[in-house]
Amino acid sequence: MKIRLKLTLLFTALFSTLLLMFALTVYASFSNNREEEYYKRLKSQAVTKAELLLEAKVPPEVLQLIYKSSPNSLFEEEIAIYDENLKLLYHDSVELDKVKETPSMFQDILERSEIKFYTNNLQAVGLLHIHDGKKYIITAAAIDGYGFAILQKLKYRLIIAYIVMVGLTLILGRLFAKQSLNPVSKLVGKVAEITATSLDSRIVVGKGKDEITELGLTFNEMLDRLEKSFKAQKEFISNISHELRTPLSAIVAELELSQNKRRTVEEYRKIIGLTLSDSKKLVRLISDLLDLAKTSYDPSAISFRRVRIDEVLLDARSELIAKNKHYNVDLVFSDDFEQSEALTISGNEYLIKLAFVNIMENGCKFSPDNRSQVFIKMGQENSLILEFKDCGIGIEKEDLPRVFNFFFRGGNGKYAEGNGIGLSLTQNIVLLHKGSIDIQSKPKEGTSVNLEFDLS
Structure with a gap:
């Protein structure tokens, strides 16, 4: 995988994760806020009905008619009022009774004064209401149709926005990675053009102090060392050729000279001595080269x-x-x-x-x-x-x-x-x-x- 693609995917993954966390936070915050606000409305409706029933002495039948025709009633609203003996004093719809109050629920309300819960997709609340020194238990439940509809729209909009933003991030990330790595691509192209015959070439670097400039300077330093190494190698080969040729040429010349005509024993000894001397020089040179090679490579x-x-x-x-x-x-x-x-x-x-x-x-x-x-x-x-x-x-x-x-x-x-x-x-x-x-x-x-x- 190329670095450009890797950077694009990494950038997209990081941004997508942050965007997802933001979207989930927004959705959760809105959902919690909707729930709290609806509990407040339920509580307000329940207390209002209890006051009308207990304070204004409005008959239950009339109270039911009032709220059935009221535009302020909640969707599928159901409110029930009990006295301290758990006797039912008022109910919006006895025949339906969606909350299904139980003795344990009543006991929980008496102990905690207020409880919040869900039942049969209804958001419900249980309250302990005090009127004229007497305790009354109120349960209220309804469905926040409007709130859930808004929450559903928010969810779809967040999903669409998330997909669009991830797509844009992928495109922008690719452009950003391409732009960022463009100097590296140019650097690679320049380096690829340099061969053993053009080691005197150098990479043009900017005046900045970023990593790309440092990389270019490092390449140039490496090219300096390579150029010196190649020059030293050429000089070494030239010198060693000369050093080897000189004694070998002398040996050949001396031996050819000895073949030209018959010579005295003393002359042959002299030629042999010269040949032996040149041979020793050659042996010494080869020995020194072997020792030099031994010390120039792997110390291990x-x-x-x-x-x-x-x-x-x-x-x-x-x-x-x-x-x-x-x-x-x-x-x-x-x-x-x-x-x-x-x-x-x-x-x-x-x-x-x-x-x-x-x-x-x-x-x-x-x-x-x-x-x-x-x-x-x-x-x-x-x-x-x-x-x-x-x-x-x-x-x-x-x-x-x-x-x-x-x-x-x-x-x-x-x-x-x-x-x-x-x-x-x-x-x-x-x-x-x-x-x-x-x-x-x-x-x-x-x-x-x-x-x-x-x-x-």
Whole structure:
């Protein structure tokens, strides 16, 4: 069911319910008012006849004739008057006797002075009348033909008015829903026109502060993110194609060169060495890409357990130096550092070690003396801070904002080999472990990479 139809039906249902409650209230109020007014008329007629009979001493036969010819008589009126001994003194029509008085009714009237009831479709009242110190019981009954006729007309008119109003509400509700959702329909149409080749298009939003404007702004923000994502994807594919093509092309060229003519053993060794070097670059690139993919997707697919940060750091140092004998990494623990079980976080040991190795390797690789230092200290609010420092060539100021971009290699890239994935991978790993990473650098002075992990 579309929202437009749903809103129309909901609006109609709410208004119809309120209208029905109003109509029932009007009908019930009119019915109660008619009933009370007719009881008053019955009581007035009964008292008047009792006064004529008891005060004016009008004979019953004459009293009957008077009221039969009176235009003020009620429809099918029947009034009876009894003395305190329950002897009938007057009756409009003894042979008919529609009320059918009983001893219990008389007793009820004597106790309550006045009762109101219905009998045989007649509206009736019973009264206790006092005259000259004597008690008289009066019963009066009649049919309010005129009142019921008016009530019936009111009922039909309310039903017709209700049906007409519900129909009008349905029409107006549909128009109102259409008008209200028209901006949404236009918005949907605009969004449907945007494809992968037109991600630079944007939805025109008004200057208001309503929900439609907020929705349009949200769509535009989403399109901004999509456009950046598509651009990043294109750049990634372009860069990875270049990074893969370079070592593969070198390997092919070297192998083709070796086939051109017979060479000495030394020349073959040299070619094999170059091919092996390019193959290792290719393996390193593929390995880094796999690790990058692992950290960029569903974190739930990565196994986490309690990991000692200081122990992982020591393992990373040992692993780096084992592969690069000429590298030196100094670990400096501050005075407030405590080697305890409290220095653990929930994480993946392999990924954390990979991040540490990347940072230490960069520090050694870009330093003239191939040396890097790691300062370990406790931070505020139960956190651990690792500061990786080197005295290398540093990073240019304009390159700092882009050091975490995939395949980015700044002006210092010519001084050492690399594929530009390491820092992107390191950032993903740190963020995956709810840590923070910050880089400060000055050209020709060195670089400082600060990591902070929450130990709570």
